Amino acid sequence: MIETIASVGLPVGEVLEIKKNRVQPDSGSNKNGKRISIVTGIHGDELEGQYVCYELIRRINEQRDKLTGIVDIYPAMNPLGIDSITRGIPAFDLDMNRLFPGNEDGDMTEYLAAKIINDVEGSDVVIDIHASNIYLTEIPQIRINELHKEWLVPMAEKTNIDFIWVHGASTVLESTFAYSLNSRNTPTLVVEMGVGMRITKEYGNQLVDGIFNLMREMGIWQGQTISPRKPVISDNPDDVVYLNASKSGVFVPKVKHWEKLKKGECIGNIINPLEGSVLDEIISPIDGILFTIREYPIVSEGSLIGRLLREEVVR
Amino acid sequence: MQKKVIYEIKSLYRDDFQVMGYEFGSGENSVCIVGNTRGNEIQQIYVCSQLVKRLKAMEEEGKISEGHKILVIPSINPYSVNIQKRFWTTDNTDINRMFPGYHLGETTQRIAAGVFEEIKDYRYGMQFTSFYMPGKFTPHVRMMKTGFEDIELAKKFGMPYIILRNTRPYDTTTLNYNWQIWETNAFSIYTTSTNSIDTASEKMAIRSVLTFMNKEGIVEYQGHDGYISSVVDDRDMISVRTKMSGIFEEIVGVGDEVEKGQPLANIINPYEGEIVETLEAPADSIVFFAHDEPITYANTAVYKLIVKKA
Numbered sequence: 001m002i003e004t005i006a007s008v009g010l011p012v013g014e015v016l017e018i019k020k021n022r023v024q025p026d027s028g029s030n031k032n033g034k035r036i037s038i039v040t041g042i043h044g045d046e047l048e049g050q051y052v053c054y055e056l057i058r059r060i061n062e063q064r065d066k067l068t069g070i071v072d073i074y075p076a077m078n079p080l081g082i083d084s085i086t087r088g089i090p091a092f093d094l095d096m097n098r099l100f101p102g103n104e105d106g107d108m109t110e111y112l113a114a115k116i117i118n119d120v121e122g123s124d125v126v127i128d129i130h131a132s133n134i135y136l137t138e139i140p141q142i143r144i145n146e147l148h149k150e151w152l153v154p155m156a157e158k159t160n161i162d163f164i165w166v167h168g169a170s171t172v173l174e175s176t177f178a179y180s181l182n183s184r185n186t187p188t189l190v191v192e193m194g195v196g197m198r199i200t201k202e203y204g205n206q207l208v209d210g211i212f213n214l215m216r217e218m219g220i221w222q223g224q225t226i227s228p229r230k231p232v233i234s235d236n237p238d239d240v241v242y243l244n245a246s247k248s249g250v251f252v253p254k255v256k257h258w259e260k261l262k263k264g265e266c267i268g269n270i271i272n273p274l275e276g277s278v279l280d281e282i283i284s285p286i287d288g289i290l291f292t293i294r295e296y297p298i299v300s301e302g303s304l305i306g307r308l309l310r311e312e313v314v315r
Numbered sequence: 316m317q318k319k320v321i322y323e324i325k326s327l328y329r330d331d332f333q334v335m336g337y338e339f340g341s342g343e344n345s346v347c348i349v350g351n352t353r354g355n356e357i358q359q360i361y362v363c364s365q366l367v368k369r370l371k372a373m374e375e376e377g378k379i380s381e382g383h384k385i386l387v388i389p390s391i392n393p394y395s396v397n398i399q400k401r402f403w404t405t406d407n408t409d410i411n412r413m414f415p416g417y418h419l420g421e422t423t424q425r426i427a428a429g430v431f432e433e434i435k436d437y438r439y440g441m442q443f444t445s446f447y448m449p450g451k452f453t454p455h456v457r458m459m460k461t462g463f464e465d466i467e468l469a470k471k472f473g474m475p476y477i478i479l480r481n482t483r484p485y486d487t488t489t490l491n492y493n494w495q496i497w498e499t500n501a502f503s504i505y506t507t508s509t510n511s512i513d514t515a516s517e518k519m520a521i522r523s524v525l526t527f528m529n530k531e532g533i534v535e536y537q538g539h540d541g542y543i544s545s546v547v548d549d550r551d552m553i554s555v556r557t558k559m560s561g562i563f564e565e566i567v568g569v570g571d572e573v574e575k576g577q578p579l580a581n582i583i584n585p586y587e588g589e590i591v592e593t594l595e596a597p598a599d600s601i602v603f604f605a606h607d608e609p610i611t612y613a614n615t616a617v618y619k620l621i622v623k624k625a
Contacts, residue, residue, distance in 0.1 A: 008560070008612070008613050008614070009391075009559065009560045009613055010560050010587060010612065011560040011561050011562065011610040011611065011612065012561075012585045012586075013585070013586060014608070041520035056330070083320065088407070091612075093401055093407075094447070097466055098484075100484060105614075106614065107448075107556075107612070107614050107615050107616060108612045108613060108614050109616065110614075111614050133406075135406065170597065171487045172412075172484055172485055172488060173484075174484045175483075175484045175485065197458075242419070242420075244419060244420065244421070247325070248324065248326050248327045248443050249327050250327070260462070272327065274327075274328070298327070300324065300326065300327075300405060300422045301324045301325065301422060301425065302324075302420060302421050302424065302425040303405075303421065303422055303425075304421060
């Protein structure tokens with residue numbers, strides 16, 4: 001059942017609507033009363049979640065009789081952004097994921113944020129699917145604020161992702177969708193996977209498998225599920241090494257994503273096409289595995305090239 | 316006047332990214348004045364340019380007091396101005412959400428760190444900045460209630476208003492907040508406009524900054540002392556919000572005095588020309604902020620009013 005959860009009239013002949021699809025058992029009987037919410041498209045340039053929403057509904061519809069709870073699908077939190085290849089909310093140039101919990105009496109963006117929170121709050125699990133950005137490709141992972149670690153890590157382990165990254169608390173992150181819900185006791189897992197402006201079906205299918213597994217554990221899916229892969233878990237900031245460009249130029253990788261690297265191995269070059277020269281070689285400073293890699297070739301001094309997880313953590 | 320490069324990044328195809336600073340006088344780091352951090356803050360650069368011109372002349376006349384150094388950085392972000400984009404050229408990040416910065420981090424974190432390193436030890440910090448919504452302001456000094464704010468000091472600018480507001484999560488990454496944490500007395504100064512030039516408020520800003528520095532014994536300046544500032548808590552202002560989206564037809568502008576019930580603006584149906592909403596003043600007040608775009612969205616605070624005391 002498709003419902004509009006928020007709508008606002010735009011200046012010239014158009015209404016902005018945020019929609020969800022509530023998928024529930026055919027009989028209408030929601031046996032155990034539980035609900036999972038799948039949310040994506042807060043950043044308009046992150047599209048990996050589009051495929052996940054589609055595939056999840058498609059598979060449920062194939063075995064509708066196996067569904068024993070509610071699945072709420074919110075594919076487009078920022079419809080204007082998705083339409084216009086804009087990360088933030090167009091016209092306002094605001095990052096929607098810095099507006100939560102919003103304010104029903106506030107401006108259009110705050111109003112939308114508040115309506116979204118009101119609708120999603122109370123779910124038994126929320127999965128907020130992000131797709132990194134247009135610059136970096138990420139291995140399927142869940143990021144968890146250390147404040148909510150004990151509570152969320154066991155849920156995240158059921159979702160068939162490769163990596164769980166527990167990160168430090170930060171004041172700025174208090175205005176995110178996930179933080180707002182977690183602080184209201186609605187458990188919310190933030191998935192980061194793939195890259196902006198693209199769909200990586202392999203990752204999408206991996207996560208959909210994981211969502212079904214989680215649904216089975218919640219008691220709202222009676223169908224067959226995979227047994228989830230065991231993720232690498234990191235909660236120590238020293239586990240992760242950042243590689244930033246030392247020169248402005250064009251990054252050309254030499255290695256693949258999620259590849260195990262030895263200390264001293266070359267990850268790629270920053271080249272200068274005008275001169276035909278190599279400006280810098282990016283060398284792995286440790287033995288580790290590359291869970292983030294630069295996708296967008298143009299780099300400025302400081303641009304993130306990749307993130308490595310130390311070998312010891314992976315083992 | 317000493318011109319120096321505060322921070323620099325080499326680019327692949329563009330000219331080097333340079334943050335330029337202009338130093339006047341010598342001695343202790345007394346005052347640092349910063350212009351734009353965003354690409355649309357043209358008025359903020361313009362005010363600084365006029366201040367550079369003025370301080371250069373004053374220095375030649377020996378009017379910068381012995382033992383005081385003043386640094387003016389008209390633009391922390393010339394790259395975004397030159398391509399007319401509000402935020403950072405490649406990743407759309409906001410330099411004024413990157414302080415105190417990180418010199419091993421992403422590009423805008425490095426810019427923030429490189430600039431902050433040079434400006435964090437000043438006694439007074441002044442930033443010409445802009446609001447996240449498009450509109451015109453009555454000139455004012457804005458301070459966050461961090462616990463470090465000094466209202467008596469802010470009164471020395473002689474600007475019409477001092478606005479106090481509570482901090483929000485994102486404030487912790489602004490230049491103003493970090494200056495305060497590093498024990499600089501920091502002030503955000505708002506003139507009337509952002510992406511258009513407003514000479515009246517530019518002149519007021521220059522006079523205010525010079526008056527402040529004169530009162531603190533940093534420069535010798537004799538001008539009009541300005542206003543006895545009214546101190547207003549941001550929460551006490553009334554926001555007048557649109558109920559409808561449409562074409563915004565202004566009736567009263569910034570600085571105007573209005574009576575309760577007086578029409579402020581009309582919202583027009585863009586196809587049929589009918590007035591769909593007339594916004595009215597809820598009390599006798601002064602227009603502090605006024606929207607200045609031709610269209611408006613619903614629920615937008617298009618006016619902020621300071622209520623007159625009975």
